[in-house]
Amino acid sequence: MNVQEKMKELFQAWGRISDVSRARALLEWDQETVMPPSGIPHRAQVLATLSGLAHEKLTSPETGEILAFLEERKEELDPLEKAHLREAARAREKAVKIPRDLVERMSRATSLGLEAWKRARERADFSLFLPHLKEILDLKREESRCLGGGGDGKDLYDPLLDDYEPGMTSARLEELFSGLQGPLSALAARVRESGRRVDLSPFQGDLDPEAQLAFGRKVLEAMGFDFRAGRIDRAVHPFCSGHGPGDVRITWRYSRTDIRPALFGLVHEGGHALYEQGLDPALDRTPAGGAASLGVHESQSRLWENLVARSLPFWEGFAPVLEKALPRRKGPADPEALFRAAGEVRPSLIRVEADEVTYNLHILLRFRLERELLSERLSLPDLPAAWNDLSEELLGVRPGNDAEGVLQDIHWAMGALGYFPTYTLGNLYAAHLFEAARRDLPDLEEGFRKRELLPLREWLREKIHRHGSVLPPERLVTEAAGAPPSPEALLAHLENKVSVIYGA
Amino acid sequence: MNVQEKMKELFQAWGRISDVSRARALLEWDQETVMPPSGIPHRAQVLATLSGLAHEKLTSPETGEILAFLEERKEELDPLEKAHLREAARAREKAVKIPRDLVERMSRATSLGLEAWKRARERADFSLFLPHLKEILDLKREESRCLGGGGDGKDLYDPLLDDYEPGMTSARLEELFSGLQGPLSALAARVRESGRRVDLSPFQGDLDPEAQLAFGRKVLEAMGFDFRAGRIDRAVHPFCSGHGPGDVRITWRYSRTDIRPALFGLVHEGGHALYEQGLDPALDRTPAGGAASLGVHESQSRLWENLVARSLPFWEGFAPVLEKALPRRKGPADPEALFRAAGEVRPSLIRVEADEVTYNLHILLRFRLERELLSERLSLPDLPAAWNDLSEELLGVRPGNDAEGVLQDIHWAMGALGYFPTYTLGNLYAAHLFEAARRDLPDLEEGFRKRELLPLREWLREKIHRHGSVLPPERLVTEAAGAPPSPEALLAHLENKVSVIYGA
Secondary structure, three states, X not given: OOHHHHHHHHHHHHHXXXXXXXXXXXXXXXXXXXXXXXXXXXXXXXHHHHHHHHHHHHHOHHHHHHHHHHHHOHHHOOHHHHHHHHHHHHHHHHHHHOOHHHHHHHHHHHHHHHHHHHXXXXXXXXXXXXXXXXXXXXXXXXXXXXXXXXXXXXXXXXHHHHXXXXXXXXXXXXXXXXXXXXXXXXXXXXXXXXXXXOOOHHHEEOOOHHHHHHHHHHHHHHHOOOHHHEEEEEOOOOXXXXXXXXXXXXXXXXXXXXXXHHHHHXXXXXXXXXXXXXXXXXXXXXXXXXXXXXXHHHHHHHHHHXXXXXXXXXXXHHHHHHHHXXXXXXXXXXXXXXXXXXXXXXXOOXXXXXXXXXXXXXXXXXXXXXXXXXXXXOOHHHHHHHHHHHHHHHHOOOOOOOOOOOOOOOOHHHOOOOOOHHHHHHHHHHHHHHHHHHHHOOOHHHHHHOOOOHHHHHHHHHHOHHHOOOOOHHHHHHHHHOOOOOOHHHHHHHHHHHHHHHOO | XXXXXXXXXXXXXXXXXXXXXXXXXXXHXXXXXXXXXXXXXXXXXXXXXXXXXXXXXXXXHHHHHHHHHHHHOHHHOOHHHHHHHHHHHHHHHHHHHOOHHHHHHHHHHHHHHHHHHHHHHHOOOHHHOHHHHHHHHHHHHHHXXXXXXXXXXXXXXXXXXXXXXXXXXXXXXXHHHHHHHHHHHHHHHHHHHHOOOOOOHHHEEOOOHHHHHHHHHHHHHHHOOOHHHEEEEEOOOOOEXXXXXXXXXXXXXXXXXXXXXXXXXXXXXHHHHHHHHOOOHHHOOOOOOOOOOHHHHHHHHHHHHHHHOOOHHHHHHHHHHHHHHOOOEOOOOOHHXXXXXXXXXXXXXXHHHOOHHHHHHHHHHHHHHHHHHHOOOOOHHHHHHHHHHHHHHHHOOOOOOOOOOOOXXXXXXXXXXXXXXXXXXXXXXXXXXXHHHHHHOOOHHHHHHOOOOHHHXXXXXXXXXXXXXOOOHHHHHHHHHOOOOOOHHHHHHHHHHHHHHHOO
């Protein structure tokens, strides 16, 4: 058998694995959007069975044999084939190295942990969640060791981080993030000291949800969201769910009095959706056919949300459309006023409500603390105070209780350690890519003024979307932008915005 | 290992098989209701993979070993366990005995056959479909022989029929159907000769679809459809899709000028849905946990549609509700007028538009012809003329072309031979069960006048729904009704209706 025939076998096996995952994703979408409530127990069962089947196929001796054969004759593979082999081997290694018993213990621990976290948050009492978080941390350390973490001076955090952001290490993150903390804290302080508050009334009023959606759809159409290959539904949490480039679904929620949750939520999820719709159909169901990483995915949502839809040129284009769609807003449809309202900076306690500047400080806080917890430099009983101290140091605000502080996020209760940094990586990549797009497309922002957003989608599709995970994430961003990512573009963007809006 | 432990293994294996089928059913529901159009090719791929996985599990040596062990020690099983074994062995036997190669040839033949059928129907030209139907018939004969048909004087039709209606044979069908043909043709002739036409205006007018749905929902609520365990969506074809008793979905369509397609469609699918919602949750994911047969399923939909929602007591209860929901109808909300309009009999060419009386004549026609085709007593080039002659004989109407005749149904192009009889079995069982329910519940129809339909659902749940496929279909109906099914109840019901409405 030659490598081409073996490669075909790999594609066949992978196609089936990805079909099962895709079925699972659809069942999850269904559960969050339309499933009747009494369906929950049956659905959980079906999802568990499908997970088990995908795991079985991934870890089967047959799949192992295919990968071993290709590894052996790697020098005969072209670069694309090497990428498929790398991605497949990566997925299989994780599945094989983490014993089933550990997966089951983790599943039980997070299932109980989630329940305890909800109760603890309701009562703002971290002590109720502490024993569960302890167990989850123990299991995450065990998981990391299974994947090579801990030994030989290797950071325990790295294998967990790598799960969400292939190739990323804590050392590289420190390098990227170290330049952020000081300048961002300084920006937050400048805003506080300016004493200015932006006027939010251009986005506020008595706002019909259907009209909000209609306006959001107009923006998504301009972005190039393909409605024949996607749909929008209501859900408790906004999310994007991709089932191949031909079927990408986003969800939205709204406030009756403020268009920002609906609008920026739709644009954010729309950015994720353009990535999924832009994946190369020829790579569909192959190992390198999916998105490059969570960080790159988040760069697409943040780019459209923050760099496009919160910009002045965007509002110069869309102010009249907003005025027509939602005439009953309190403030004027003046582009400058809308831009300022969209750019509000206000240090606050809750991450999911944070603005562009302070959001990344929330992430830095979590990144520091989860690393210290994992390495046991910080003990669990000291966590709430450490959180509050760091919040005061970075953001200038101190939580009044655990619910506003250490208990606000679901991630640790779900066992998602190493996930938070991908949010800030996304912001960083977004600004870096947008800067490159502006260089490559000199008329880009002039186009925004005419509601022409498609050239940006085409640039992103060409540079990012269509490549799937053929290149590792940081290399993909580097090749797209012509230079390795750094905090500079993000900081320049934020400093400029703060100067214009807060005159500080 | 004892039989109890082996039984547990069977349940575990079966749970996974049924989870995969359930995932498949959800993906199909999604495709018919909400999936964006560009999702089709990916979806087909996922569905094929899930079919393959379920087939793999069903035919695996492990499943075979479990069943062989239990078969060996059958005398130690209780009746319920025996039913599980029977159902599991039945499903596995079909999967094992039909070679993969035949499944694939059939899949190709029906896929091409469906395309050819569509073209042929558009051009009303049977000759375009003939070579495809020939191949499908050849393959169905081969399939039947794999399952023991053809040899030893065994009817080729029986294994195909058994696929839809376990235990049913063509001999038993002949027995049940032989008494129908004459009386039904006579009834159709009596209606024709009466010269009367019923006034349909009570159901007609300019009818808001939302108001039609709201009225339909009121009827479904009265029937006891559990909206926490189900939902209603628009689709091109009405259907019911069950994903366990906690999640049962129906679809509907409407006419802007006539409430009958929406209303009777919703009640019909609602009858199917009550069956699925009423399955015993303790039997969920087990071999005997699903519906007994297509015929029994159809009995539930037809019972609610024809015996309940087309009855005078029902309209005595619901006429005022209809008037309130849809005041812009042309005719009066008079119970008697509504009952007559709902009971219209009009021999016509197209099965799916047929009334209660002539519907079964359409089925008899197809049953006769598909048996003759299969046994090669009728040759394919003679089929269109045979269809037209039999239509004239049974219904008194003669198709003007092949599209109105032999090409009207999709079933043969899909390879569904032996399916049609289950529709008339459903009608027969429905009338038989309803007669028994009236005996058991003397106030039944008095309740209808007060819109109290729940006692009937409870009776059906107790007698039919909760039993899954623990009993073979005909035995289930026999035990529920206290007597074996016969055409008598159906004929009595129809004769009475024709007498009242057509005075003939």
